[in-house]
Amino acid sequence: MAYSVAVIVGSLRKESFSLKIAKALTKLAPSSLQLDVVTLGGLSFYNQDLEATPPADWVSFRDRIKKADAVLFVTPEYNRSVPGVLKNAIDVGSRPYGQSVFNGKPGGVISNSPGAIGGFGANHHLRQSLTFLNIAILQQPEAYVGGIGDAFDDKGELVKVSVREFLETYIKAFDAWVAQQKK
Template identity: 60%
Template sequence: MATPHNVVVIVGSLRKESFSLKIANALVKLAPAPLKLNLVTLHDISFFNQDLEATPPADWVNFRETLQKSSGVLFVTPEYNRSIPGVLKNAIDVGSRPYGKSSFIGKPIGIVGNSPGPLGGVSAAKHLQNILPGISGPIMGQPEIYLNAVGDAFDEKGHLTKEALQKVLQQYIDAFAAFIEKQNK
């Protein structure tokens, strides 16, 4: 797997100290050499409004171009009310429009759900699995990853300290790297 692959990592939370951001940063450190993970937060993406499609705002254009230039997309998301955060759904709407011109199309997808609670973001991940077909490329089916009890996995500087979680993240990012390589041949 020598070919470098740029992968957009979409962090589904806006919170400064979010577990999703900490997990995404841990994945950046654990990614095998050919995989270059580019973290994208959603702070600057304005609300989707179909009336603006003819002359999209610059933030939409920039987000779409970032997706289009990538070899794949990895979503790292918390679960809010048994679903994905609204800001993430908005970003998916922005990136998948205009109709028939999704910037996600053909991009291999990975999904990392997480929660400080016992369910690990499984409902959020399943909602992404329902939303993305038809507007994206193939979604990696195995291994699935739903990270629960992540509240004590990081130190005060945001560094991953929970060894068991590090092992799970390493297995996942290695599998995702192989998936990206296979899809981009």
Template identity: 50%
Template sequence: MHYEAMAIYNVAVVVGSIRESSLNRKIARAMCAATPDSLACRIVEIGDLPLYDPDLDENPPAPWTRFRDEIASSQGVLFVTPEYNRSIPGPLKNALDVGSRPYGQSLWAKKPAAVATASPGVVGGFGANHHLRQCAVFLDMPMMQQPEAYFGGVSDDKFAADGTISDQGLRNVVGSFGQAFAGWVDLIHKGRNLLACDPSGSDGERPAVPLAT
């Protein structure tokens, strides 16, 4: 049985806003800093990805390949995103699509994941959060359910000049979320490893077979 007291998981962190001074990027950084040593987090850029077009599958643009390689080398995915028009921002949805193709070669499958949303308004990105969760069903990513994170009322004055979170309350919940995510990644991978070595022959998760889609 594969077992490590201090397993290290590479985590791809995908930020839904591509503007330079994105609040979600700052939150993502603070969240990563709060995770235990078992996670090695790295922000994977999405701002340079050409729009997904199946006609390009045979000769994929270089940024697609770069992005896919980074997702492929991760053992978990953390999404931190604003909401645009009650759903996932276009650039983030495009990244999800790029990573899921060509058909049958999705790179998201089986990776434990979580989503946190943040917005200046009070609803805190609820719409984007749950639309992304619906995608994760198809993409076969086991999603952390709790804690949910809808960070509302987020604005520049909750951050220090160096980009860290100065608001105590926000910093606490962001940190709790990061730690919970580390536990979720560990749970999924250890459970899966254990089943793979199970002498009773149980084989845990099956490969995703479309039933009626």
């Protein structure tokens, strides 16, 4: 049996490196993980006033995450922090109070950037929220993927060996983490 993983992508950009990493992970992951790439383009802003009759896009996002055994965040860094679309998704999934779809799931964070720091700031700001949401985050290896700008060819294939090898290592560790948390 494979564990299902919702891979939540923190960028809406069509040519997003984060999205390309998420898609590459679907090929690199062992067969014991089933990855579902979740993009956030259709998710409307959280507004507590709407909880009485939540918008259909919130309901389907919450259901999709609820069904997953684990969550893996793949995100860029915006101004040394978490992109707004990803923070919004966390807020939508976390409510109504006491019914967070993230509660108790194993999770992981992969930040990335064309720059050298690899989204370290976004990664750790994200971890602050994930800790509050009681997501059991894989601690090691940490994943700050720098130099992502030349990692993919024009068909979106992952061609940078160092990045591929790191992602293979990461997803194997994540697989072991999910198995350990779920047993």
